[in-house]
Amino acid sequence: MADQKIYQASTTAPVNIAVVKYWGKRDPKLNLPTNSSISVTLSQADLRTHTTAACSASFPTSDSLLLNSSPQDVTGARTQACFRELRSLRAALEASDSSLPKLSTLPLKIVSENNFPTAAGLASSAAGFAALVRAIANLYELTSSPTELSRIARQGSGSACRSLFGGYVAWQMGTKDDGSDSLAVEVAPASHWPTMRALILVASAKQKKVSSTSGMQTTVATSELFQRRAEVVVPKHMEEMEKAIKEKDFEAFGKVTMMESNSFHSTCSDTFPPIRYMNDVSWAAVGVVEDINRKAGKIVAAYTFDAGPNAVIYYEEANTDIVAGVVKGALGSVSGWESRDIKAQASDVLDVADVEVLNKGITRVILTQVGEGPIRTEESLI
């Protein structure tokens, strides 16, 4: 009679917010990008996916995935690629040591929960696929490094590869057709520059949804400026950003972060038909950051926007008052401030029209900071 035991392992994995943006695939099937990217991993105390991976002969024969209590389709090519690659690594272990249970042959049951709203446009697929890959790797007792696992997570969701590390993470685009050198590496651990803070302004407006996968494809096919970004602009930004992080130079970090976000959204609006993620609320957030920096006389805050209207504002802990404090002074009635002890400051430095737009368009703020990579946990969701 077959072994009916339930094997399981759990992990949490973080969200990451890119400061050099991933946009454009050179191979859609393998999620190989047209350019390298860099992100900051955010603290799992504030934003994380918690995932338990289990396998057992007692399970129904098909693999399953439950996200926030809703069954998910696992037959898609991306999830299948992750399962297949991880099973293959487990099968190699089993082949080299016959005492190991044959987990690679058992159905998988994955249960996942986010501690933040999935639909808020907070890069949930990155945390989700990083947690899925890390949890199964734990279950299978794989000895693969985070960089080795990043090759697999990338096939689930491109930016997921960066969520396998904490701190400051680069996804090197690689050049090989099989994607074996398209991998995430650590630029610096969180401990190198632990004072990096992030204030996320979550926008209420529903944007017409353009999925990032189809959006990227259209940009690569139609934007007449995109090639310049991929070939010239991003390589320059990658170099500048790695240097800024290594030297903990916030002014350089902030300038590249803002120029990168602008460059990415510019190639979106240069797409035909144009793709637009930033709305009047997003641009009011840009205005607020510009006003804060003007008042400080230097770059102390840096905005960045992903494929949606939410603003992520990076700043250093020492400037909490003049960045988060000033924003709280203007947006104090919005929920989310209670998670940290931020003292509201006078916000008369901010443009009143921007503040009005933000008060109408922002539903909540999230206060967080640079954080660690996936963390193994004994807390099971099964």
Place this chain on the structure above:
Amino acid sequence: MADQKIYQASTTAPVNIAVVKYWGKRDPKLNLPTNSSISVTLSQADLRTHTTAACSASFPTSDSLLLNSSPQDVTGARTQACFRELRSLRAALEASDSSLPKLSTLPLKIVSENNFPTAAGLASSAAGFAALVRAIANLYELTSSPTELSRIARQGSGSACRSLFGGYVAWQMGTKDDGSDSLAVEVAPASHWPTMRALILVASAKQKKVSSTSGMQTTVATSELFQRRAEVVVPKHMEEMEKAIKEKDFEAFGKVTMMESNSFHSTCSDTFPPIRYMNDVSWAAVGVVEDINRKAGKIVAAYTFDAGPNAVIYYEEANTDIVAGVVKGALGSVSGWESRDIKAQASDVLDVADVEVLNKGITRVILTQVGEGPIRTEESLI
């Protein structure tokens, strides 16, 4: 005793709306552009500047300019350049024919009136400088061709050089340092393709004003995508647009018009700090045009945006119902429709959210069409 006679001449001049955009100066003093451009001249029945130029020994000794009854500063380098160049051409005539009165030595009095709100962001400086140059050229009885005068008008306001012609007009960027080959030429007269219509949606929102002169300078200095636009994208669009106009191919005309507008605004948002002219209202107009074209199964309407939130929508007369009629069906309560007999059509093809944004954000529409160049008039404003 000096001749006390008042010499005068009057003209009207049109607005033009570019379909290949001018953005970026290679020489700010001479208004030499980084790329060529093409525009459609709009009918003076709807939008025009009316200007009378007069000179007399009886006038106060300094030149003067009255615009819509307000005295304007004429000491700026641009206005001075126009006065100087025109006087120099007149002086040459006087030198060759001693019977001519010495108008070049007399103070100028210019009186100008727009038949549309100056501040509505409707390229009033183009019509203004074209009218000023044309009126003085009439006063001085210069035999210079519109192309020759375009060299002078360009120094007043870059895009003014295109308002010296009717129909479809190219501004060839030229290569010479002295700007002598940076001139406007006719691509096709209005009579070649007289069915071109324009629906202008005038937006109420006050944008933070970034003057186009300083904006252009910042774009050239900081946008990492701009050079690609000037060197590669615009030359391609110029070729495609000239062909589309010559062949009266609206689908090609419309596609290049929209991609050009997007490309221009993308280099604005890629500027650091970013420049933004299109707001949520502008983007709702983009959505409406996309919906109209989707319904038609081809490009029958084309949006373009200048340095402000107003939308200009080009379409052909035969498609009045499915373009202007559908927009009227959604925006019928806005003023301006009374100037033409447009039948409101069902607008259920349009996104309801876009229609809501437009109804809140559009103050008036202007219905117009391709039109003639400057027209001499005996109607004096003095």
